[in-house]
Amino acid sequence: MPYLDTYSGSWTKKEARHLLRRASFGVTQSLVDTSVSLGLSETLNILFSENELPNPPLKYVLDGTSNGEALDPAANYGETWIHGDVVPVEDANTSAKNIILRYRTRSLYAWSYLQMQNAEMSIREKLTLFWHNHFVSVNGNPHLEYYYMNLLRTNSLGNFKELTKQITIDPNMLRFLSGNQNLNTAPNENYSRELLELFTVGKGDAVGNGDYTNYTESDVIEIAKVLTGWRTRGLTNADALTSYFQSNRHTTGDKNLSHRFNNAVISENGDQEYKDVIDKIFEQEECSLYITRQLYIWFVNSEITSEIETNIIIPLAEIVRNNDYDISEALKKLLASEHFFENVFCMIKSPLDLMLSATKSLLLSAPTTSVKEEYEFAYILYLACSDLEQSVFNHPDVAGWKAYYQGPLYYKTWVNNFLLPKRLEYCKVLVTGGDLVIDDKNYTVPPLVPVLLIATNITNAEDPNILINELASQLFNYEITESQIISLKDILIPGLPDFEWTIEYTDFLGNPSDDAIRISVENKLRSLISVMLQMSEFQIM
Known part of the structure; x- marks a missing residue:
């Protein structure tokens, strides 16, 4: 078995999606197309490129005197607060201080989600989260948390x-x-x-x-x-x-x-x-072996057999040592290997991977009409991931999230009887819009997924079989069965023959300004895609 030999098979959208999903958070069709044109080697080079660090988090609320608005002396609206005092308000006004710290914390958490959402072809954010889960450090002060995470981000590839x-x-x-x-x-x-x-x-x-x-x-x-x-x-x-x-x-x-x-x-x-x-x-050689196992669990599979230890972990650990503990070369070797491309659909998505694979695959991003709207929307999605028990900056304990260290369940930790219904409901709401109930508080998510644009980007989408197969390819990355296609068509056009969708969708293409036709087609697409996001095939990668 070749194990760490460089993957030599065809480089298609399927392989590109697999690599990009594991090495980053979610993937757009545009990134997949770019990767296919680049090839494996150049895709990896870009993934591991040292990009400029992102601009720091911003003050996203207006100053005011009511409704808990933040009178933060460190920044005006739309400016960063990280250069201000760690504890604001010198007059020891506890209420004002707590309001400011609360908004800064929300700003940091929303901004952190946006870094993952907006990352293009880069492994940096995935590695930043890896180190955050490795060097767990929980504090609660937004300034300290920002500079701690900035340290991890700065050194993530190093x-x-x-x-x-x-x-x-x-x-x-x-x-x-x-x-x-x-x-x-x-x-x-x-x-x-x-x-x-x-x-x-x-x-x-x-x-x-x-x-x-x-x-x-x-x-x-x-x-x-x-x-x-x-x-x-x-x-x-x-x-x-x-x-x-x-x-x-x-x-x-x-x-x-x-x-x-x-x-x-x-x-x-x-x-x-x-x-x-x-x-x-x-x-101690064990340092290189230990970190290599952690990277393997994070990027490939939770099961490390004696065969994997001998043929994957030990040789990669040697590469780590030979590079004086720079991890990039060993990780590139792993992600380019035959073994990596054989290990598909064996990882249950973490809450962050789930949310971001949904939003990026479906071209859903935080509104950019204002800093306030952008940060508030990102904060809601951050809270959704936290509610699914992956809260950035708030690990359950110093060992990190159980999915990456506690056998025999490992990734299955994300889908117990309590969490799975929530995952499915959150997937649905992302597409259809609605309320997310988190800690007994309602957060309204508008139906922002551009389902009509997604459909028009699919050639021959007037054929429901082609439409469903292409959506499945984008969302699941492999073909679905004929019985699944039949079931999904029943969501799109309940009990009707295929030509009914062909007629209706063709009418929409010919009359896109007709509100009645547009709304009907849009609602059908939302129903279809929301069901597909709740399928087990979407929960794994």
């Missing part, structure tokens, strides 16, 4: 080892895992434990008292000592967004690692000592 160093002293992470409370008089092991167990080598099996395959409890203690002395300032401080090293709170002297790290000694090195211990951790 070096795993260097990102680990930067995240170790990131103010958001220092607060989240008690790093700023890690003192020589009272070492705190929260971060050192997660650094080993979740971020770098993984725990492995217990093989003795306090001894695991990849580290020991004594390593957790010694690494905690290495990291003592790093602090954060209060949120009202002008330097709240930076960390600093306080030498008198640092544990001095040598730190001795266990046999799991070849009894290495980390010599006293002040504010550079954290880099030394991370370099030592990354000398």
Whole structure:
């Protein structure tokens, strides 16, 4: 079996959709056509291109004195607030401060959704979310969260080892895992434990008292000592967004690692000592194996058999090590492989993948008539994903979303008896419009999917069989059965022969300004597409 040999089959829309769906969020027909014309190699080159970072989130509400409007001194409407004070309003007006922080948080969350929605042919946003799920850091302050995510986005295509160093002293992470409370008089092991167990080598099996395959409890203690002395300032401080090293709170002297790290000694090195211990951790081959498994689960399949370990994980991990922990070459190798293109329809879409595959496939985007409308619409879709238990910035725990680490269910976690009906209803509402009820609050979604445009972009859409097959190809990426076509035709033209659709759609094309004909055709298309989005075929990729 070729495994990591470069895919040598035909490069068609089917293969292009598979790659773009896994490597980014959703895909438009235009991007698919572009990829087909580029070919596999050039598509990957563009996916991994270093693009300019996006402009920061904006203030999307008007200043006012009523209805909870934000009197934010940091920005005018349509400007960014990230250069303002971390805690706004100097007069300690708690109500005003909370209003401002609430709108900034919503602005950040909506903006984050828009980055995924508006990304073109780029893997950066998918990798940014990967690192967000890997280096989980929950805080609640929008400024800290923005700069934490900006760190992940900036380094998303880069070096795993260097990102680990930067995240170790990131103010958001220092607060989240008690790093700023890690003192020589009272070492705190929260971060050192997660650094080993979740971020770098993984725990492995217990093989003795306090001894695991990849580290020991004594390593957790010694690494905690290495990291003592790093602090954060209060949120009202002008330097709240930076960390600093306080030498008198640092544990001095040598730190001795266990046999799991070849009894290495980390010599006293002040504010550079954290880099030394991370370099030592990354000398373990298990670091490359661990991150390669995580990337495989994220992009390919949750099942890592002994065969996959031998033929995929181990050789890719070697590429990671040979590139000093730059991940791009190994990931390109994986995404270009025969193995990747054999692993189709085995991944249940995450809520974000579900929403964005629906909106992008159906040419649905946030309204751009104003910043306010754009951000409010994006925030509703962000909330919908959160309601389906994938809330960016708000992981359930430090291990991330269960779909990517908790066997045997893995991706099936997204479709339990509680979540599946919600997924289906949200898919329907995206097409037909209606109310999304989230946390007992109604959010109205207008019917913005341009179903008439989608149909007119399909050649010979007056034939219901061609129309349905082409929609299936775009939404499901493979042919559906004859019985499914018959069932879907019954949604489009209930109990009627094919020619009834042909006549009605042809009449619409000839008389597009006739409201009665247009509304009838539009309603039929909305019903058809909404049902297709609720089919199991749309829930997987």
